[in-house]
Amino acid sequence: MNRRDFVGLTGLGATALLLPTLPGFGAKRVDPARLLEPGADTVLKKRLADAALNAAKSAGASYADVRIGRSLNQYVFAREKQIQNIVSTESYGVGIRVLVNGCWGFASTSVVTEASLAATARLAADIAKANKLVLKEPVQLAPQQGFGEVSWKTPLVQSAFEVPVKQKADLLLAANAAAMANGANYINSALFQVNEQKYFASTDGSYIDQDVHRLWPTFNATAVDTKSGKFRSREALSAPVGMGYEYLTPSAAEQVRGPQGTDTIGYKLRYDLLADAALAGKQAKAKLTMKSVIPGKYDLVLDPGHLGLTIHESVGHPTELDRVLGYEANFAGTSFATLEWKAKNLPYGSKQVNIVADKLQPGAVGTVGYDDEGVKTKQWDIIKEGKLVDYQKIRDQAHIVGQKESDGCCYAQSWDDVQFQRMANISLKPSPTKMSVDEMVSKVDKGIYIAGAGSFSIDQQRYNFQFGGQLFFAIEKGKITEPIEDVAYQSNTQEFWGACAGSCDQSDYRLFGTFFDGKGQPTQSSSVSHGSATTRFNGVNVINTARKV
Known part of the structure; x- marks a missing residue:
């Protein structure tokens, strides 16, 4: 992670400081348009998975599973009146896990071909055999039925990746402006977007295709008393969600008011970023004299x-x-x-x-x-x-x-x-x-x-x-x-x-x-x-x- 990325994260306050990793920063950076391109179809993925499963069984595996993954990430960071960073990444590859003589072995590859997957499965089997040297108790797997070819997708109205980057950047800048107009001196905001395209296959007989979406808008607004040097902050009251961009479509019906006298608002499955940022600016300033x-x-x-x-x-x-x-x-x-x-x-x-x-x-x-x-x-x-x-x-x-x-x-x-x-x-x-x-x-x-x-x-x-x-x-x-x-x-x-x-x-x-x-x-x-x-x-x-x- 470079210094610019680090500053963009740590400026979000206590929540960001606790981040152990930020998935995607180590992946290949791509043009945002790449995030809309379709991945491999299920016919190809099944053929690739079968190559790995057959190789694993031939190498002595009593069980094997294959995960073909395509991870798409986009992070937008803003501070006060400027966009600090926009990060779009793609990662694509395969992880293979095998059970040989009661021991796990795992190997992965970013070369997604039948020959490569077969070789990776054999490597995983070799690792499992080597692990036998330190085995204390054989792995016992709970039985699991195979589901055949099935799929699942996060219910969503609109993928966040379909929304133009400029529109998302403008939204963060508008939130920053709302916070500063209401008392905040500083504000960092961010929009985290993730799409995991996951294909799982196992010797149990499952071929599972999943399309998982997650979204998290957040910010940290700070007010400062310039005379005393005292400062107070208020972070966003948003929640990360398994939804699409529709989460950022404000809806009064989705708001939950706090008790009388608090001027607080909670949100269900719709979030008003601008209203929350404006209230945060006001409340951060009020904290200075509470x-x-x-x-x-x-x-x-x-x-x-x-x-x-x-x-x-x-x-x-x-x-x-x-x-x-x-x-x-x-x-x-x-x-x-x-x-x-x-x-x-x-x-x-x-x-x-x-x-x-x-x-x-x-x-x-x-x-x-x-x-x-x-x-x-x-x-x-x-x-x-x-x-x-x-x-x-x-x-x-x-x-x-x-x-x-x-x-x-x-x-x-x-x-x-x-x-x-x-x-x-x-x-x-x-x-x-x-x-x-x-x-x-x-x-x-x-x-x-x-x-x-x-x-x-x-x-x-x-x-x-x-x-x-x-x-x-x-x-x-x-x-x-x-x-x-x-x-x-x-x-x-x-x-x-x-x-x-x-x-x-x-x-x-x-x-x-x-x-x-x-x-x-x-x-x-x-x-x-x-x-x-x-x-x-x-x-x-x-x-x-x-x-x-």
Whole structure:
């Protein structure tokens, strides 16, 4: 990554600083028109895949899969009144995984011909045979039916790649202008667009063609007090989505207002970038003179755009089975929720907590029809009435917990990376009983309403944590009284979810997510969403984060 790209990213604020990688920057840069050109047809891809599968079987593989991938990325970066960078990339190649004598072997190639794929399959088999020297326990794959020739595509109205680059650049510049006209001194904005054209074939008999689209508009607006040097920021309240450019078509029907007195807006599957940027400029400036929070115990009312990050860190990662088993520790460790812990039937949270993993959720960035092992995706329970009932697992993990099938949550960030267990869309179910945000606030005597995701910290077992946010409002005797600053809450996973007193209903349900969730070594990045409605947590410890310089 060159300095210009780095500045364009890091200027987006705390979210961008956490990016472990930016897929596409290492790929071949192309003219934007290239992103609209069709890839290879399924007839050719099936012939290529069969060449690899036949070679793998001839080399002794008991199982093999082939992933032919074409990854298209376009990133547009803007700062104040200028476009900083426009990056369009294409990556095309094949990854082949084989199982020989109970050992995995993997190899990849960017030379996409039948001869090359056959040679790569034989190389993967040789690697598997070499791995036998350090084998401790043979791989056990959960059975998987073959689906024959099937396809799946992200439901979308318009591909973001079909929209002229100038139109997208003008939109970011207009958002920047709106923020600065309303109080921001500086603003960085970006539009991330991804299209994964994925073809999977295996010796199980599957030939799966998928066309996956993702989009994320975001910004970070900053206001400065030039006399004191004090500055405050507000990031976008958008969510990354598994949709097309239609997400950027404003719709009043898709807006969800925060409680009275907050001047906050949440968004469902349509987002008004200009309105959010204008409001961000106003709110960033207002933060400069807001009162600082008084530390203590508060009831928290957490907006979905904030709660999603807490779900991600305290439920999503701790229930990944590889972390539970200690096989994975990169990016904040393993998990307190071990098999032994689960066997004790200890509460993960209150009976109000029902959390599902869902690879089918409409609009979510982690949604696909089939995973990278050819498993048909589904929804399943993770926490039911406060009790941990299941983990997230893939084909070679299912037998460890006495199960006979994968959950369909295996993923690789590119064709030249080996697939492994990744987080599904993990979401908190809304209340089945009608409950608005204003009704929830009216029942709080002393509390804080928090909107937007901010900084966070969590320990190496995903247990003790601290979370900040974007916007904070004091609640007294059932009413929002004033905006406040310098808020963060501290808890541990069981204590926090045990304090959950209930959620609003489906009408308030929205998605939060991340485009760049890092995991593994070497690091891979994936996209995942987390849904919830506004939710109340009683008696949570709040600290003041202000520092004197």
